[in-house]
Amino acid sequence: MADKLDTKMSREPYYFPHPQPLVPTTKAQPKMVGGKLKWVEKGKGVRRGVGTTYSLYYLWFEYLKRSEKYKKACGYDVEMSKEEKKEYTAWFKKKETKKLMRDFGDIFKFKTDANGYTEADDFYKNWWEVDNRGARLFGIRAVDELKQFATVDDVLSLQNDIDDYEIVVLPKSMPKTIMRKRLGELVTKLESKDVDRGKASYPIVSDRVDVESLRNCLDVYDLMATKQHTAVEVYAKVFGIKAEHKHLDLFTDARSERGMLRDYVCDYSKLSEEQVDDEGLQSDAMAYAKAKVEWRWKQRVKSNYDDGKGDFFEDTRKLTKAEVAQLKELYYGQYLKILVSSPKSEERLKAKNYYKQQVYRLLRKAKANIEEVEKGRFGVGH
Numbered sequence: 353m354a355d356k357l358d359t360k361m362s363r364e365p366y367y368f369p370h371p372q373p374l375v376p377t378t379k380a381q382p383k384m385v386g387g388k389l390k391w392v393e394k395g396k397g398v399r400r401g402v403g404t405t406y407s408l409y410y411l412w413f414e415y416l417k418r419s420e421k422y423k424k425a426c427g428y429d430v431e432m433s434k435e436e437k438k439e440y441t442a443w444f445k446k447k448e449t450k451k452l453m454r455d456f457g458d459i460f461k462f463k464t465d466a467n468g469y470t471e472a473d474d475f476y477k478n479w480w481e482v483d484n485r486g487a488r489l490f491g492i493r494a495v496d497e498l499k500q501f502a503t504v505d506d507v508l509s510l511q512n513d514i515d516d517y518e519i520v521v522l523p524k525s526m527p528k529t530i531m532r533k534r535l536g537e538l539v540t541k542l543e544s545k546d547v548d549r550g551k552a553s554y555p556i557v558s559d560r561v562d563v564e565s566l567r568n569c570l571d572v573y574d575l576m577a578t579k580q581h582t583a584v585e586v587y588a589k590v591f592g593i594k595a596e597h598k599h600l601d602l603f604t605d606a607r608s609e610r611g612m613l614r615d616y617v618c619d620y621s622k623l624s625e626e627q628v629d630d631e632g633l634q635s636d637a638m639a640y641a642k643a644k645v646e647w648r649w650k651q652r653v654k655s656n657y658d659d660g661k662g663d664f665f666e667d668t669r670k671l672t673k674a675e676v677a678q679l680k681e682l683y684y685g686q687y688l689k690i691l692v693s694s695p696k697s698e699e700r701l702k703a704k705n706y707y708k709q710q711v712y713r714l715l716r717k718a719k720a721n722i723e724e725v726e727k728g729r730f731g732v733g734h
Contacts, residue, residue, distance in 0.1 A: 366487040366493060367491065368487075368490060369492065370407070370409070371400070371401050371406075371407055372400070372401045372402075372486065372487075372491070373401060373405075373406075373407040373472075373486070374391060374402060374403060374404065375404075375476060376403075376472040378399070378403070379393050379394065380393035381393075382402075382403065385398060391403060402563075404472040404475065404476050405469070405472050407563070408563055408566070408730070409480075409490050411566050412490075412556075412725060413459060413475065414469060414470065415566075415570065415718075415722055415724075415730065416456060416726075417459055418573065418574075418718075418722050419722050419725065419726050421439075421440050421444070422453075422459075422725075423460060424440060425444055425449070426459070448727060448728055452728050455485075455553070455554075459479070462474045462478060489552070489553050490552050490553070491552060492551065492552050518538075520535070522535075554729070554730070556730055556731035557724065557731045557732065558731045558732060561731040565717075566717075568590055568714060569715070569718040570718055571589075571590045572590055572711055572715055572718060573714075573718035573722075575589060575590070582603075583712065584603065584704050584708065585603060586711050587707040587710060588602075588603075588707075597703045600696065600699065601614050601700070602703060602707070610671075610675075612682050613675055613678055613679060613682070615694055615697045616685075616691050616692065616694055616697070617682075617685075617691075617692060617693075617694050618682065618685030618690050618692075619691075619692045620690060622690040623688065627688060636687065637687040637688050641680045641682075641686075642680065644679075644683040645676055645680045645683060648671070648676075648679060720732045
């Protein structure tokens with residue numbers, strides 16, 4: 353019966369539990385409507401769906417792209433340890449894996465942007481729309497939805513399934529206020545049937561997920577995978593540094609000479625009278641400091657600094673004479689074991705630990721979702 357209503361009754365063949373991607377060329381723009389972000393097109397109102405890259409289904413595709421197992425299954429070279437190869441073999445033999453490969457295909461052949469994400473246009477035209485793939489994998493067969501008044505022919509076409517419908521006749525001469533009241537009363541009396549809309553072939557497993565969070569997790573995952581950045585640097589790239597931490601140098605390696613200048617001072621109150629009077633000890637400490645500074649002076653150790661906007665840059669300048677003098681004093685104190693943390697070091701350490709915890713929490717979430725898409729599921733929350 354449903355097929356007879358496809359054109360006349362404006363029935364949607366599928367509905368999506370979460371907003372589906374709109375065609376990349378859509379004129380709809382994001383706008384806050386009723387406290388929620390909606391895609392609105394001028395003259396047409398709110399659209400069903402969101403910008404392509406704002407859809408959970410687009411991110412599902414992107415998370416699967418980060419699966420080393422799936423990449424190997426698609427015929428690409430992937431380095432794996434013995435344990436990883438063992439896990440891959442067991443995973444590859446599963447029926448669910450075979451189905452996953454049939455349904456998703458080679459997802460690594462599409463164009464990517466500078467950040468490693470699939471280009472929206474290529475994703476939509478050459479994957480989502482092909483054979484109605486997006487709807488088949490993520491959509492659910494919709495029940496009949498009447499969006500306009502039925503014609504006499506429409507009503508007559510329902511005669512074999514009349515038990516599934518209630519027909520209301522509205523006289524055009526009736527005032528709309530009375531019409532709305534009467535319709536409300538009729539709907540209240542209506543004994544509707546609970547309709548099982550079924551499940552999507554590939555469901556989002558939790559409603560407590562959102563695109564922004566999952567996107568951030570994936571950005572963190574990609575940056576950490578390069579092994580070129582510390583956790584704090586990754587946080588700065590993805591989110592920027594919090595305003596209350598702008599005055600702290602969070603990027604300089606504590607093991608470098610700039611790290612020492614930043615994190616330590618000499619506490620001369622720790623020197624005993626015997627140490628002060630021990631000329632041999634003092635001479636040895638000065639010689640140690642001089643040798644260390646001469647070694648440092650010849651080097652151009654890389655250091656990072658924050659520009660106050662969440663960006664950071666490498667700085668390989670030599671130390672100034674004042675910094676060299678300060679560093680010499682610190683090495684002197686190091687030899688005498690009177691080196692102590694500077695007042696800001698604890699504050700800096702606390703801030704860095706906060707950023708590290710946030711990054712590793714998001715990294716765990718990203719890895720959990722990669723494991724889920726390998727099983728045909730997606731959307732693990734925090």
